[in-house]
Amino acid sequence: MLRWVLIFLAIALISAIFGFGGIAGAAAGIAKIIFYLFVVLFIISLVLNMMNNTQK
Known part of the structure; x- marks a missing residue:
């Protein structure tokens, strides 16, 4: 999922450089x-993992 964030961020930066405001x-x-x-x-994953580790 983080890869998608970086892809859309790159698209936004390239579009901003070339002046494509809407894109x-x-x-x-x-x-x-x-x-x-x-x-x-x-954060949910961390909390669930901490809860699971304390029960063992």
Whole structure:
């Protein structure tokens, strides 16, 4: 999932350099959404892993 964030970020940066405002904004928005989703899933994974380790 982090790879997709980097891909959309690269698209946004390249589009911003060439002045394609709509494409850059959309790609940056998608990258932000996927990044936040990745962070939430990472935190949930850490919490579940910590809970599982304390029960053993």
